[in-house]
Amino acid sequence: MSGILALSMEANKLMDVRMAKHVLVRTSTRIDSSDASATGGWVKNGAGNWFNPNYGFGLINAGKFVETVKSVLYVTNQTSYTTGTTNVNEKIGFFDNGANKGTSKEFTLTTVAFSTASSQRQPLEGVEVDLNFTHTNRGNLTATITSPYATTSRLFNSTKDLAADKQDAASVTNFNWTFLTNAFWGEDPLGGTANTSGKWTITMGDVVDDDVATWNSYKVTFLMGNIVISGSGTTTQTENIKARSISLLNADVTLVNPAGLDMEVSEKVEVSAGELNVNGSVKLARSTDDEDPEDGFFVLDGGIVSGTGTIDAPYGFYHLAGTIKPGNSIGTLTITGDYYQEPQAKLLIEVASPTSNDVLAITGDASLSGILQTSWQGGATPAIGTKFGAFLTAAGGVTGRFTSLLTNITPTVVFKPKYDIPNQVYLVVERDYMNEVLRACLTSNQAAVGAMLSSVAGSAVGDLNTVLAAIDAIPSYGQVAGIYDQIAPRGTEAVFSMSISSAIFQAGNVTDRLGDTRRGVHGASLDGSYLRNSDFIREGRNKPVLLAYSGSDLTGMLPSKTDEKWGVFVKGNAISGRQKDTPDQMGYDFTSAGVTAGADYRFTANMAAGLMVGYTGSRANVDDFGSKVKMDSYTVGAYGTWYSRGVFIDGQFSYGWSDYRNTRRIVFPGIDRTATSSPGGRQLTLYGGTGYELAANRWMMVPTLSLQYARVGIDSYTESGAGALNLNVDSQDTESLQGYIGGRLYYTWDTGRSSVMPGIHASYGHEFLRGSQSITSRLAQGSSPFSIETQSPDRNFFLCGAGVSMFLMNGASFHLGYNAQITTDKYIAHGIKGIARLSF
Structure with missing residues (x-):
């Protein structure tokens, strides 16, 4: 198992115990399907998951487990509801697995139980049962709990029929025993998402009819959470989410956060592939456990982050690779916090007119490097020298420069970023006959001609300006390269x-x-x-x-x-x-x-x-x-x-x-x-x-x-x-x-x-x-x-x-x-x- 977990951590470094459990439930297969032992037996719960006390959820499929871990978008924060201690103070009845059923207590849950944020109703992960009882021979007792789906989980078995050295013969008074069962994994706590109430039953039994056992009280805690696993295509958020982490690792996946909905993340967001489209809000916090120094970070190291929403990253947005695309066409994406762009990272800006373009709005500092790419949406080529609006703003100031410009309007007319106005970067239309995109299409001789033309581009008048304007109108990079050949001796x-x-x-x-x-x-x-x-x-x-x-x-x-x-x-x-x-x-x-x-x-x-x-x-x-x-x-x-x-x-x-x-x-x-x-x-x-x-x-x-x-x-x-x-x-x-x-x-x-x-x-x-x-x-x-x-x-x-x-x-x-x-x-x-x- 340790080897499988190690491979899974390589596939998704945000995997924790809860994520691993969710994936195990979904990917394991039944083993010994005919098991009908007194301590085991396969049961299919209300969520369709098979469980056996002897084998858990079955045999681990290592390959499927690792691939599924890569497809996990997030695991929601765990919520819980507890019934509180309920007094029983009754004798525990005789239990013979026949006509004598022991003593049972029922309680009903309603939607009121899940009305707070900490008790938000989600699919069950586990159920904890606290039992308090008195008995002169504890090993004679047994107990079960049954969900609204009629799924029954045995909490513990009697040891009466075991060998003498295996029996539990302890005499206990007001003894408190806590049990955790995973048999209800994935079930709705009310017996169905459409239900407003659901009945649960706890049963205790004494396998010896000696009338010496007393059931004093019980308490039940419901542990809830969910996992979202991406298939290919688009996954759209339908309700507010609270998750420990969010990760996108597959290139063919898009996770959409619609306007009006929140994603609250307690530790980290990491986009390594695919696209996270933020139109509502993504809010990060820092975990109090201090286990990971990157807790609270938004990390984009591949894939795409887009949209018109807000990313609240108080501990920093780290753009290591991949692409930020503000807007869904023309729009503004806001980052609350500091923004750090590394050399392999790309900012993609759509530009429609001098007054209409994408904006990346940053409330903190912006440290720039890497790639700026523009997409001209405005039709005819704008005039040389035209000034366009700011495409990046940073209330705390801008440091650094973009190191790679893919900003062509035509092969020789480009947008050039300007940094002379505090707290923003804007665009100006210029000629560049050796720009980065065109340079990739040129031979060394053609590049020499391009460099010469760039040396006179800013001062061209008269006939030279006429010539450069004709070159600027050429739509094909290959044609421009051929023109450079003609200009050379x-x-x-x-x-x-x-x-x-x-x-x-x-x-x-x-x-x-x-x-x-x-x-x-x-x-x-x-x-x-x-x-x-x-x-x-x-x-x-x-x-x-x-x-x-x-x-x-x-x-x-x-x-x-x-x-x-x-x-x-x-x-x-x-x-x-x-x-x-x-x-x-x-x-x-x-x-x-x-x-x-x-x-x-x-x-x-x-x-x-x-x-x-x-x-x-x-x-x-x-x-x-x-x-x-x-x-x-x-x-x-x-x-x-x-x-x-x-x-x-x-x-x-x-x-x-x-x-x-x-x-x-x-x-x-x-x-x-x-x-x-x-x-x-x-x-x-x-x-x-x-x-x-x-x-x-x-x-x-x-x-x-x-x-x-x-x-x-x-x-x-x-x-x-x-x-x-x-x-x-x-x-x-x-x-x-x-x-x-x-x-x-x-x-x-x-x-x-x-x-x-x-x-x-x-x-x-x-x-x-x-x-x-x-x-x-x-x-x-x-x-x-x-x-x-x-x-x-x-x-x-x-x-x-x-x-x-x-x-x-x-x-x-x-x-x-x-x-x-x-x-x-x-x-x-x-x-x-x-x-x-x-x-x-």
């Missing part, structure tokens, strides 16, 4: 990616052709035959024109051995790529096309170097609203190569200037603008690569290893064309260091008039330096600076491609190739290269 990531990717593709796409050129110029041992220059270059036109590029893999860029000193080249390339969307940023797509020209000189049989110039034009679509970035890039550089016995080492340096033309579209209800800017930029590229050519018959395999460094910068700029939404954007720089390891495979086919060389290549790349970029901006007309982070590129990627080269007898050669760059999950780009070459 766009396209920087695309610029960096286009610049670096263009260099990578130039390298990857020309490698096949450069390898073909090197082998064509110098010849190769293919299946025992020697492929001479004259086989594919017409006599007198056998000086090759080299093709250079500014990419990351210049492996085989230059011929390792030539018979002529000079060469010139021209090449073209086109790239198309896509950066996929991520949860934090919108993706973009871009295209690039360019041309490179240059001249080189062979210094020795194994070394050559040259100079090059180039142009690249790129365009990126950076969002779905029409924002674009256009780039014109001009490059100059130098390159060189060294070759010996199949091993080659290539290198390159280049520097470039870029002109950008950016358009940032800002489109949402009420606003349609385009911000334009034309910043400049620069790019530095360094490259080194090596490889080894392995020939087998007509096949050539070339393993390669290379490293490329790039530094890209964009000048600061100021936008125009978007009014208050024009930005000043700080300069930005990024660095990239990419390494590649891979290889190429070629096959040479000689047609007699030309040689055709198809090939494939693949390599793995890794980014060592480049990460996300922090871009700092501010409104051109003035605001706090804000920074957004660009998306960090994938560290690992894969390059692959295929191409075909053709060498003609007239000294011309051509190359067409396809390349692709693929990252793990964010980025893909495609490139096509076409190369024409002449020798002289």
Whole structure:
């Protein structure tokens, strides 16, 4: 039993002995149902409860007991009525459980007996019977009491038939004996709630017919009380209640205290779940036993307290968690005493107009923390700066502040609590572009924009006020987040990616052709035959024109051995790529096309170097609203190569200037603008690569290893064309260091008039330096600076491609190739290269 009680105390820490008894009566089951012993036997009383003197109310159902304890709302205060001592002074008659019935005395109770508060009529919990008698052998006596329902409870049995050492043979004079019976638990003391009177009968009997016993007097005390157990749904109070404690522990339960009715609680009210709706009054006192230091407290640590009544909490209302909702729509809930709100607790206020809102009225001190939530009931959004009435008053003063505000009218218009008037807190309508509710819907970049807008919200006039008003009218949190994306600078990531990717593709796409050129110029041992220059270059036109590029893999860029000193080249390339969307940023797509020209000189049989110039034009679509970035890039550089016995080492340096033309579209209800800017930029590229050519018959395999460094910068700029939404954007720089390891495979086919060389290549790349970029901006007309982070590129990627080269007898050669760059999950780009070459 102790284990069951321990579990029950965990389920409901307000459980006491009386609550436990009530729950035992309701949840126990009969055991040994055929018991018909002289001292036992099951009896169903007038309340429908089974009782047996041997087993009480039966076998305890532990699980049901614990679950029922959790559902107890309250146990009323115990009331009592006593008949006083009634003199009998008669001989106790012979009792043989047959024709001889002993001596019986009847008394009638009426409603008058229960007319005081202390004797308030309630269901019976127990009946105490005091019997005073005289007998020379007390063990020969027996006694019973019978209720108006004809329920009989034996108070004690004769010991005459027990073993000698078990018998009670005491001789007593004017002996007073008190008995408590629970057999009438739940019965109405008058035999039914509709009755105005009820007859009770007490019987004493002597099982030995010796005429030596005297019944002197009796007194009966009726102990009364009730338990209210919640089912799911609503329980409504129907009469005034006096209870030791009230507890709500189940979420699907509502206890309603109607207007005009009282709940008087002698120790504690605790709401941990469900709802206590107070429209009359709840009055607390402090128990005189001092057993619990929290006696007298009203504790809300979950669930809801609502209504328009009064909570008299002279020892404090402790709001630890859960929600207080004054009113049933708009209304006032009064707390008599001090109010303490903790960080996890919520005050929910409905607001209908500047003169109509819920109020929590406190007669003592209010110590605030935790959550303030409002519910706007007034329709159209009120004007910024509108003052609303006090929603919390405290006659003793207000200390502390709400630490969490869930007070949105729209995603960006909120109620802000104000504390500058003594003894109250009231509301004012303000803009807040980083409020707590909206913040949960924003990425870190969007939050940075919101913080910037909040910095100018209080001083906005003119066009900025027009823009903010349009944002304030947006009903959706997701739409507001999207607008923040449009306000932030766009396209920087695309610029960096286009610049670096263009260099990578130039390298990857020309490698096949450069390898073909090197082998064509110098010849190769293919299946025992020697492929001479004259086989594919017409006599007198056998000086090759080299093709250079500014990419990351210049492996085989230059011929390792030539018979002529000079060469010139021209090449073209086109790239198309896509950066996929991520949860934090919108993706973009871009295209690039360019041309490179240059001249080189062979210094020795194994070394050559040259100079090059180039142009690249790129365009990126950076969002779905029409924002674009256009780039014109001009490059100059130098390159060189060294070759010996199949091993080659290539290198390159280049520097470039870029002109950008950016358009940032800002489109949402009420606003349609385009911000334009034309910043400049620069790019530095360094490259080194090596490889080894392995020939087998007509096949050539070339393993390669290379490293490329790039530094890209964009000048600061100021936008125009978007009014208050024009930005000043700080300069930005990024660095990239990419390494590649891979290889190429070629096959040479000689047609007699030309040689055709198809090939494939693949390599793995890794980014060592480049990460996300922090871009700092501010409104051109003035605001706090804000920074957004660009998306960090994938560290690992894969390059692959295929191409075909053709060498003609007239000294011309051509190359067409396809390349692709693929990252793990964010980025893909495609490139096509076409190369024409002449020798002289």
